[in-house]
């Protein structure tokens with residue numbers, strides 16, 4: 001044994017050939033934590049000291065190669081000033097990654113599974129790379145708001161060309177073996193069982209002088225081979241394109257390109273210095289702080305979901321009631337992810353619609369080459385359409401997705417309960433009605449809970465799993481397990497009208513209607529909120545959700561929380577509804593909808609709307625963009641605070657993840673409560689009070705809770721990581 005540690009071992013496997021194997025003790029994956037980095041340094045020194053060695057292969061003892069840096073340690077790496085962060089990162093590069101690259105003998109990496117971030121970057125320090133057909137590699141750092149920092153922006157463009165490197169790094173996408181080989185990121189792709197032999201064979205060819213590993217190594221250490229015109233073409237055009245795609249709130253992809261551009265004429269060591277400066281700059285942004293925070297929160301959520309699911313009986317077979325927009329989507333998603341499902345409706349037309357929606361989604365996958373026709377047929381076969389309760393005694397869970405009417409739901413739930421086994425779970429996809437109330441006519445309320453999907457089901461990650469007063473643990477656990485099996489992110493919440501997400505969203509619409517009443521142009525509000533980072537502004541979102549749905553939800557919420565959500569004025573939503581402007585679904589709402597070249601709805605401003613709204617507008621205020629954003633965000637954030645205080649959500653993390661996964665809250669802002677921390681709780685409270693005094697009848701929506709005032713006074717925050725003041 002040449003070196004033996006807790007993460008890395010180095011042993012001789014053939015005459016003069018060593019194998020450096022990553023196998024992090026007590027962990028399911030390899031990652032670059034402080035321990036692994038330190039051992040890599042020691043192992044490299046041990047290899048350098050062993051003069052009998054003529055070559056090294058780098059392998060993994062796990063099913064992955066190396067998943068990347070240990071993100072839980074980012075706080076340590078990214079503490080301090082930009083200069084300090086750059087210094088720390090540069091010294092890791094020089095002492096560890098360069099030291100490995102500079103070994104006097106040839107090196108070959110064998111990617112057996114995922115090699116992301118630092119994992120791929122270590123592979124790039126090797127002279128050659130061989131990859132299993134099933135492995136995936138990539139540099140996903142931009143997804144966390146940063147750029148590669150262990151030589152990725154330096155070595156990758158020198159190896160695969162600036163154009164390919166820009167595509168890989170700025171998109172952060174994972175790459176399959178065929179693409180990696182095409183670009184030249186790896187030198188060979190083989191079947192998994194041949195990987196080890198292939199790596200040994202490559203290193204032997206280097207030792208025997210059949211391959212010139214030194215020339216190969218030099219390519220990664222010299223300036224990029226681009227003349228000035230080529231460099232301008234590739235970097236400038238891609239910068240403009242990537243900036244347009246990423247948007248102003250996500251600076252990392254463009255920064256990565258700028259770093260590569262600046263370093264293009266430099267040798268390795270100077271290029272690495274530019275890279276370290278680039279990552280230090282990105283690591284200090286609010287976007288990186290919040291995206292990294294979200295990633296870590298997501299891991300906590302995944303762990304707790306899996307923990308719950310383990311306790312539950314697996315859902316072998318499911319059923320959904322209602323084959324409409326939601327029921328059809330639920331049936332598709334269940335079947336697509338492998339759980340057979342009965343899709344019951346009362347009307348054949350409903351069933352036909354549900355099936356045709358599922359077929360459309362699957363056909364698109366076939367067209368894109370993501371699925372074969374046979375696989376599509378397999379998925380469709382897992383959906384069993386039905387107009388009766390036949391076979392319901394064989395299901396483990398039933399999701400009710402019939403019309404949003406408590407009387408209808410009561411009748412349907414009671415009827416269904418009589419058809420299913422005593423141990424089957426019944427879950428409602430209601431978007432607003434209290435689960436405790438829906439459980440009233442049931443014999444076994446302990447087996448009943450909410451399972452609230454978001455539209456469109458196949459796209460939206462969140463599922464709220466709602467615990468009613470009488471809901472039992474198995475109902476929650478099995479519903480969480482089923483949501484996970486469907487590839488969703490379940491978050492368990494307590495019961496109240498609107499649950500967590502819609503309860504927080506409704507005051508945001510209330511604020512919108514208040515602004516319209518005061519004379520603020522709704523297109524200006526949409527623009528402000530889109531610039532803030534939402535995928536669509538509130539008027540456009542209302543059209544997409546459906547004005548009728550919005551009005552209906554508004555009525556339920558007004559009953560549940562009259563002090564804040566009942567308005568004593570005629571709203572712009574009421575006007576749209578009265579005029580049958582239901583939104584995208586009938587081509588007219590706040591906007592009018594035309595069909596674009598690809599057949600998708602395209603919104604256009606409809607002059608008629610201004611005239612329609614005139615009678616409910618009683619002011620002519622013009623507000624700055626900042627004032628619009630504050631007016632919209634404060635009621636939403638305060639409702640989020642109330643949900644936390646009322647115990648609707650279990651944690652601040654759950655609140656923020658729900659908003660990001662459920663309504664597309666701008667991820668770089670981390671969620672409503674992160675946004676408040678970043679705003680500064682004291683400043684937020686002061687601003688809320690200021691607006692409360694100015695909004696007349698909507699005052700209650702803008703008043704901070706007593707607990708929030710106490711937080712402001714004591715300097716407390718939701719996450720304990722607030723940056724100072726607003727950015």
Ligand SMILES: NC(=O)c1ccc[n+]([C@@H]2O[C@H](COP(=O)([O-])OP(=O)(O)OC[C@H]3O[C@@H](n4cnc5c(N)ncnc54)[C@H](O)[C@@H]3O)[C@@H](O)[C@H]2O)c1
Pocket residue numbers: 321322323324325326327344345346347350351400401402403404405412429430431432452453454455545549
């Ligand atoms: N549409 C959304 O954006 C959305 C989002 C989240 C939750 N939801 C909730 O999901 C539920 C369904 O909404 P939707 O938009 O899919 O409605 P929808 O009108 O598109 O579909 C309802 C379907 O239920 C069927 N149905 C009615 N009574 C039935 C019965 N007794 N048994 C079986 N089927 C019956 C109807 O024929 C229809 O096909 C509602 O509770 C709604 O609040 C909707």
